[in-house]
Amino acid sequence: MDRAIGVIDSGVGGLTVVQELMRQLPKEKLIYLGDTARCPYGSRPAEEVKLFTWEMVRFLLNKNIKMLVVACNTATAFTLKELQQSLDIPVVGVIQPGARAAIKCTNNNHVGVIGTEGTIRSSAYTNALEKINADIHVYGLACPLLAPMVENGILAGMEAKSVVEESISPLKQNKDMDTLILGCTHYPLLKDTIQEVIGNNVTIISSSEETARETSTILDVHGLLNSKTDEPIHQFYTTGELNIFIEITRKIFKDSNFSKLEIKRASLRTNQEV
Amino acid sequence: MDRAIGVIDSGVGGLTVVQELMRQLPKEKLIYLGDTARCPYGSRPAEEVKLFTWEMVRFLLNKNIKMLVVACNTATAFTLKELQQSLDIPVVGVIQPGARAAIKCTNNNHVGVIGTEGTIRSSAYTNALEKINADIHVYGLACPLLAPMVENGILAGMEAKSVVEESISPLKQNKDMDTLILGCTHYPLLKDTIQEVIGNNVTIISSSEETARETSTILDVHGLLNSKTDEPIHQFYTTGELNIFIEITRKIFKDSNFSKLEIKRASLRTNQEV
Numbered sequence: 360m361d362r363a364i365g366v367i368d369s370g371v372g373g374l375t376v377v378q379e380l381m382r383q384l385p386k387e388k389l390i391y392l393g394d395t396a397r398c399p400y401g402s403r404p405a406e407e408v409k410l411f412t413w414e415m416v417r418f419l420l421n422k423n424i425k426m427l428v429v430a431c432n433t434a435t436a437f438t439l440k441e442l443q444q445s446l447d448i449p450v451v452g453v454i455q456p457g458a459r460a461a462i463k464c465t466n467n468n469h470v471g472v473i474g475t476e477g478t479i480r481s482s483a484y485t486n487a488l489e490k491i492n493a494d495i496h497v498y499g500l501a502c503p504l505l506a507p508m509v510e511n512g513i514l515a516g517m518e519a520k521s522v523v524e525e526s527i528s529p530l531k532q533n534k535d536m537d538t539l540i541l542g543c544t545h546y547p548l549l550k551d552t553i554q555e556v557i558g559n560n561v562t563i564i565s566s567s568e569e570t571a572r573e574t575s576t577i578l579d580v581h582g583l584l585n586s587k588t589d590e591p592i593h594q595f596y597t598t599g600e601l602n603i604f605i606e607i608t609r610k611i612f613k614d615s616n617f618s619k620l621e622i623k624r625a626s627l628r629t630n631q632e633v
Numbered sequence: 634m635d636r637a638i639g640v641i642d643s644g645v646g647g648l649t650v651v652q653e654l655m656r657q658l659p660k661e662k663l664i665y666l667g668d669t670a671r672c673p674y675g676s677r678p679a680e681e682v683k684l685f686t687w688e689m690v691r692f693l694l695n696k697n698i699k700m701l702v703v704a705c706n707t708a709t710a711f712t713l714k715e716l717q718q719s720l721d722i723p724v725v726g727v728i729q730p731g732a733r734a735a736i737k738c739t740n741n742n743h744v745g746v747i748g749t750e751g752t753i754r755s756s757a758y759t760n761a762l763e764k765i766n767a768d769i770h771v772y773g774l775a776c777p778l779l780a781p782m783v784e785n786g787i788l789a790g791m792e793a794k795s796v797v798e799e800s801i802s803p804l805k806q807n808k809d810m811d812t813l814i815l816g817c818t819h820y821p822l823l824k825d826t827i828q829e830v831i832g833n834n835v836t837i838i839s840s841s842e843e844t845a846r847e848t849s850t851i852l853d854v855h856g857l858l859n860s861k862t863d864e865p866i867h868q869f870y871t872t873g874e875l876n877i878f879i880e881i882t883r884k885i886f887k888d889s890n891f892s893k894l895e896i897k898r899a900s901l902r903t904n905q906e907v
Contacts, residue, residue, distance in 0.1 A: 383737055383765070384766075385764070385767070386765070387767050400723075448880075456850075459849050459850060463657055463842060463846045490860075491657070491849060491858065492659050493659070524824060571737070572733055573850050575765060576733060576847050580851060584764060
């Protein structure tokens with residue numbers, strides 16, 4: 360079973376999921392597609408997000424993937440159900456794994472979620488949490504500046520800290536919340552800063568780590584784990600500017616992992632590498 | 634979908650999995666069967682463990698369960714594959730979830746496992762870990778005294794501490810190990826003592842918590858989550874002495890949860906409640 364796992368995202372945020380997949384499933388081959396040309400998805404209408412997501416999915420289905428990871432919270436919120444019903448391979452999103460990890464982690468059922476406007480407006484985390492536990496209290500907060508900041512490569516320093524502080528300060532007044540879900544795959548790149556601002560009494564759940572963990576579970580349940588031990592080479596595609604994408608990817612991955620990547624441009628209009 | 638989740642164990646250890654299932658999946662109805670009459674399984678030959686496990690499974694299949702949780706490491710080691718191939722409902726064991734959580738958690742790929750003689754001898758954890766990551770170092774240690782101690786209701790105090798200390802001391806010399814899997818469902822009841830003995834630099838993974846988490850994932854993936862919100866009443870069965878089983882159950886569960894349980898004796902010979 361040496362077919363690849365396909366991973367899609369609106370831009371570079373999904374690379375935090377890929378990073379965890381490489382760590383937790385080192386035998387698996389990955390094909391990543393980031394729609395950086397049209398990023399961010401967070402403030403776009405639902406119909407547009409669906410259209411763009413399906414274009415990405417078709418590109419990866421052409422590559423004969425064995426499983427699809429929707430590594431974008433906005434795309435998960437608007438398309439996961441449809442994709443799970445339409446495709447004959449397992450599909451996992453980033454919302455349910457984060458929700459389940461929060462339920463496992465919280466001691467008092469008071470859970471916060473930060474994400475894009477689209478993700479928070481969709482109530483996708485609230486629905487996922489309440490589907491499992493009706494007694495859970497969810498505090499959602501849209502943080503529209505954080506993902507664009509990461510897309511611009513600002514991951515630490517004074518500017519990052521003051522933007523994080525301003526973005527999440529409404530949640531700091533909530534003394535009950537003991538668990539906070541990073542409901543956007545860009546945010547793990549700001550995790551240390553977010554932890555510093557929110558304080559050590561709140562456990563932070565990274566959807567990216569949890570999604571990698573559940574990808575492992577689902578591959579195992581479906582008998583799809585790769586049994587070969589050769590080190591895989593991963594294919595990364597961007598719809599946008601290749602040099603900027605390579606720069607950000609280099610910033611996120613360690614050298615030892617960066618050397619395992621082949622990075623190219625993709626056209627979703629022609630469904631081809633370009 | 635208001636069919637129950639079936640949970641089997643050799644005795645009372647699986648109650649730690651049930652406790653987590655009740656916490657993480659409060660809408661789900663559970664049917665638990667503990668083979669306390671023939672506990673422990675840990676030192677029995679493989680063929681006998683298989684025979685006993687199948688007897689328990691048949692008892693629960695008669696109750697029309699929608700999913701089976703093998704909440705016993707020894708039974709998982711010897712029968713999981715066979716059960717997954719034979720039954721037409723999803724089957725989860727306690728070994729793979731613990732292994733995946735350890736892989737997510739470790740920073741240096743040095744992982745310890747403590748369990749019964751049978752579990753350690755079977756190398757089930759080593760196989761599960763290496764199936765996913767070939768570069769992992771696994772240190773297995775059989776602790777034959779711990780499960781019988783818990784079955785006798787000794788969960789804390791001087792005696793518990795000195796038995797734990799003596800049992801796990803060989804692992805304390807290993808300075809690389811950063812993660813320790815509790816590879817027996819009895820051990821979460823000794824978690825605080827084990828943490829105290831092994832030190833705070835080692836993260837302890839409870840197979841019970843992780844199995845509940847993956848049960849949630851698998852129910853969701855199969856569309857089997859219960860959508861009703863009524864508080865379920867759970868059925869617990871023991872093959873052994875009813876009063877002792879009730880006493881230990883009362884010790885493990887808080888009053889608010891204990892009131893949600895109906896506890897009865899079961900005969901595996903006749904496949905009936907008695």
